[in-house]
Amino acid sequence: MTDPSKNKTFAASNALLKQALATIPTGSQTFSKSHIQFPDGHAPLFVDRAQGAHFTDIDGNVFVDLAMGLAAIGLGYCDPDVDAAIREQLACGISFSLPTRLEAELAELIVDVVPSAEMVRFAKNGSDVTSAAVRLARAYTGRERVLACGYHGWHDWYIGTTTRDLGVPGSVRVLTDRASANDPETVATKLAEHPDGFAAIIVEPMLLDNPKAALSEIRALANRSGAVLIFDEVVTGFRFALGGAQQLYGVTPDLTCLGKSMANGMPLSAVTGRRDIMRLMEDIFFSGTFGGEALSLAASLATIRKIRKQGVVEHLWAMGGRLQTRLRQTIAKYGLGDLLSVMNEPCLGFIAVSEGRGNSQAVNRTFMLAEMIRHGVFMNGSLTICHAFGEEDLQKVAEAFDSFAERFSRELEIPGLEARLPYPPITPIFTVRAPNAEKEG
Ligand SMILES: Cc1ncc(COP(=O)(O)O)c(C=O)c1O
Incomplete structure (x- = not known):
């Protein structure tokens, strides 16, 4: 399979992985953040910094983040109110x-x-x-x-x-x-x-x-x-x-x-x-x-107060609902309903991927992750959004998903997708939730 022009490079990520693996088993503290969970050589592996709904990897690639620190971030990275509360507490001790x-x-x-x-x-x-x-x-x-x-x-x-x-x-x-x-x-x-x-x-x-x-x-x-x-x-x-x-x-x-x-x-x-x-x-x-530990308690007070006052949950439901609708329309447009479905409440969606059309579930899922990454959207299968996720992000994710779905439907017409992939299919850690929604520990 030839890699189209949108290719990003992950040279710094791949080099740091080698270094990290020498001293850190799996190269990560969290299974779901480890290199084994992403298309080998075709994904960012280390973050440099993050802001709002985006992060920049150590190669300088910028992504809309649909994993949001495995759902640890609800407001957005570097939320100004939470960060101010942390700084204020930092001056008094940790x-x-x-x-x-x-x-x-x-x-x-x-x-x-x-x-x-x-x-x-x-x-x-x-x-x-x-x-x-x-x-x-x-x-x-x-x-x-x-x-x-x-x-x-x-x-x-x-x-x-x-x-x-x-x-x-x-x-x-x-x-x-x-x-x-x-x-x-x-x-x-x-x-x-x-x-x-x-x-x-x-x-x-x-x-x-x-x-x-x-x-x-x-x-x-x-x-x-x-x-x-x-x-x-x-x-x-x-x-x-x-x-x-x-x-x-x-x-x-x-x-x-x-x-x-x-x-x-x-x-x-x-x-x-x-x-x-x-x-x-x-x-x-x-x-x-x-x-x-006081920085986290101060951060939590600021977080919960902001969620309460600023309609954060309402935003997650409204944006998530619109995102789910767009993705479902795309799935229908390309006739992929047998392989892909959008599930769970609008505030926290998941894309379930099935085996089919001659491919294992892992092959279909790995292809989706790689294509989304190639189009600037980092995902692990969930549609975890945050309060900072805005119109442009919605548009970017919808367009990335359309590009993936369009290419997927073409690739499915030719048997043997796995053999054409330049990365091996990702093996799930274990399945504990609903069909095809792998754990995010
Ligand atoms: C529902 C649920 N419970 C418990 C945990 C464990 O949390 P932690 O990884 O912070 O120990 C997780 C982590 O993904 C989770 O999703």
Whole structure:
């Protein structure tokens, strides 16, 4: 396959990858940011800087970013209000020997906006707080078994349920089962398999066909079985609605996990929920040196206040809705509906890619990523936009997708796309969500 004129060069990225691989396994701290997840030699691998909805790679290529730091950025890179709050706190210090007033202030704000929140504890990563929620549920119920419906992070209790379970003891693996929140029947079946009961059902409340009905049914199943219902809103929090998916769908869990965009890129997560369960924090052990780190707390206060005041969620829904419509029109225009579909709520879409027309899913998906990158749009399969994503960005993504779809439809007419690709198909880390939506850990 000849590479057309729009080719970007990634010489600096490829050179730095070689250097990084000598001292950093996978060359990255996050699987989904690692070179193994992008078309080899045809993708940026390292960022130099970012602003608004864009980033510049170390070769000087500029991209509209549809991954937004794996959904860690909701407002935009270098948001002026959040950055000002970070600078103001920086002048007073970062980490201290005692808590600061920021902790109570942010806890009160979260209690104000998240329906299930009565008490709050902070940590750094989503995995910290999903694991804390599971420990709380075990302490509260006196039971050990957990039912997981989604992706919940890297810790043993969860990752032991995936194919990436190397290093997880069998005695831990057997305590977690998997079910699909999209099919509450599978939840009911799993609950019935273990009459001694589950401590928790943990659900990622997105990518559901009929979310309100499914979540209500799972809420009822948790009530009947005595399991603590945990919503993992690490992605959906402050994005589906100010109060998360639970507010949007009107279903309140017992505990909620928050993270990602709550501090617009600063490392912060939170577990919150019913006072009687959260009070068990006094008896279990959940404690870390950096839980009260002040720059992230200040950033989160500024982020949530801005989301509340400036119609951020409304913007994500409106822009995301228009983007999804444009992409669906393009899919229909080129007759690609058998291979591509746009899914999830407008505020956070995904493009699901299927196998077909003689190609594996990986071949079709890798071709899409490479073509979008070639046209200046960085994507990992999600349509994660931010408040700074504007009209020009919408236009650029729609045009890039049209160019990809036009070329894809031509390439599909000639058998053997894989053999013509100048890069190997990307192997997914593992599939944990709906069909073809790979994890983003
Ligand atoms: C729904 C969900 N829960 C938990 C996590 C884990 O968060 P972290 O990677 O910050 O530990 C992720 C990360 O992608 C996630 O998407």
